[in-house]
Amino acid sequence: MRYVVIGGGIVGLATAHRLTLEHPGAEVTVVEKELTWGAHQTGHNSGVIHAGVYYKPGSLKATLCKAGSASMVAFCREHDIPHKVTGKLIVATDPSELPRLRGLYDRALANGLPARLVDAAEAREYEPEVACVQGIHVASTGIADFGAVCVTLAALLEKAGATLRLGARVTGISTLHGETVVHTTVGDVFADVLVNCAGLHADRVAKLAGITPPARIIPFRGEYYELRPERRHLVNGLIYPVPDPQFPFLGVHLTRMVDGSVHAGPNAVLATAREGYSWSRVRPRDIADTVSYPGMWQLARKHLRYGLTEVRRSLSKQRFAASLARLVPAVTAADLVPASAGVRAQAITPSGALVDDFLIVVEGRQVHVLNAPSPAATSSLEIARYIVDRLPR
Structure with a gap:
C-alpha cells in the first residue's frame, strides 16, 4: 500500500509517522512545498500544550486535545524535546466576566481536566503580578518546542524508510488506471491512499483532488x-x-x-x-x-x-x-x-459560521483535514491516530 501525505506541518508528519508504526511494510511519502518542516502554522504558534478547557465536551477538539496533551508530553520526554508542564491561569479581571469564567470552569470539569477555581490571593501565588477577581488554574497546560517535534518526527520517518520530499509543491492531482497521481514541482508521486494535511491550503488541495470542501x-x-x-x-x-x-x-x-x-x-x-x-x-x-x-x-x-x-x-x-x-x-x-x-x-462555512471543531473529511481513498487550527499542534499525535484508524484498508 502506498500512502502519500501532503503537508509537512506537525499534523502531516505525525500522520505519516503513525502510518509507519501501524503499517510498517507500506510505502509512505510526505510532500511539502517549503524547504523546512513545520514552516507555517506549526512554526509560528505560541508553543502551548493546551489542556482542552475551551472545547465543547464530546467534540473532536475536546477529546483529542485532552489525549494529545498527555501524548505530546510523553513524546517530548521520550525524545528529549524541550517542554515543561507549567499549568496556566485563566483570569476574570472584572466582575462582569465571572459568569463566563464559571461556565468555562464547568466545561473544564466536564472535559475531565485538573482545574480549580482560585480567588485573587491564590492566583497571585502562581503569578504575583496578575490582577483578577477570580481565576481558573489548569494544571495540565504546558509549553513545548513544536518545531523540534517536527524535526524529530521527520528523523523517525527517515529511519522508518519513508520518502520525504521538501520543496515539492503540489500542482495537480489526477487519477490514472485507478491510481491517484500527485503532481508536484519535483515529479509525480503515485498513491493508493491520499491524506491532505496542507493547512492553510487544505481546501485548495481538496479541490485539486476533486473534493468540494464544505468550508x-x-x-x-x-x-x-x-x-x-x-x-x-x-x-x-x-x-x-x-x-x-x-x-x-x-x-x-x-x-x-x-x-x-x-x-x-x-x-x-x-x-x-x-x-x-x-x-x-x-x-x-x-x-x-x-x-x-x-x-x-x-x-x-x-x-x-x-x-x-x-x-x-x-x-x-x-x-x-x-x-x-x-x-x-x-x-x-x-x-x-x-x-x-x-x-x-x-x-x-458559506453561512458565515466559524468551524469550531476539527473538520476531517473521508471520501473513498482520500482523507482531507480541512480545519485544524489550535489546538492541532497539541493534538497532532491523536489527530494522526484518528486519521489512520479511518483510512481504507
Whole structure:
C-alpha cells in the first residue's frame, strides 16, 4: 500500500509517522512545498500544550486535545524535546466576566481536566503580578518546542524508510488506471491512499483532488510581541483572559516559552495572504478568495465591531499593551518588542459560521483535514491516530 501525505506541518508528519508504526511494510511519502518542516502554522504558534478547557465536551477538539496533551508530553520526554508542564491561569479581571469564567470552569470539569477555581490571593501565588477577581488554574497546560517535534518526527520517518520530499509543491492531482497521481514541482508521486494535511491550503488541495470542501480557509494573522528580557520576571507561566465564547480566538495572553522568553498575543486580524505574516505581504489571489466568498461577508456583518477592535489593536502598540495590562498591570508599551506573527487557517462555512471543531473529511481513498487550527499542534499525535484508524484498508 502506498500512502502519500501532503503537508509537512506537525499534523502531516505525525500522520505519516503513525502510518509507519501501524503499517510498517507500506510505502509512505510526505510532500511539502517549503524547504523546512513545520514552516507555517506549526512554526509560528505560541508553543502551548493546551489542556482542552475551551472545547465543547464530546467534540473532536475536546477529546483529542485532552489525549494529545498527555501524548505530546510523553513524546517530548521520550525524545528529549524541550517542554515543561507549567499549568496556566485563566483570569476574570472584572466582575462582569465571572459568569463566563464559571461556565468555562464547568466545561473544564466536564472535559475531565485538573482545574480549580482560585480567588485573587491564590492566583497571585502562581503569578504575583496578575490582577483578577477570580481565576481558573489548569494544571495540565504546558509549553513545548513544536518545531523540534517536527524535526524529530521527520528523523523517525527517515529511519522508518519513508520518502520525504521538501520543496515539492503540489500542482495537480489526477487519477490514472485507478491510481491517484500527485503532481508536484519535483515529479509525480503515485498513491493508493491520499491524506491532505496542507493547512492553510487544505481546501485548495481538496479541490485539486476533486473534493468540494464544505468550508473555505480564511487566513487570520495573529501578531505577537515579547517582553524585554529585563521585564520577563513579570510572568512565571501562562496567563489568559476569559475568552469571548463567540470566537475561537482566545484573546491576547502572556506565555513564558521554553527558552525563557515571554510572548504576548496574539490578536486576530484578517490577513492579506494565506501566508501573510505582515501587512506588507499581499497576495491578490488570496484576497480574491476571501472577498468573493459569501461566508466571509456573512461573518463580517455579524462581527464587524469585533474585527475593527482587533485591527485597531494591531495598529497601536499602546492598545496592545493596554489589553495585556488588564491581566498584568505592570506591563507597559515600553516593555514590548515585536515578535514574529502567525497565520491561523480558519475554516468558515458559506453561512458565515466559524468551524469550531476539527473538520476531517473521508471520501473513498482520500482523507482531507480541512480545519485544524489550535489546538492541532497539541493534538497532532491523536489527530494522526484518528486519521489512520479511518483510512481504507
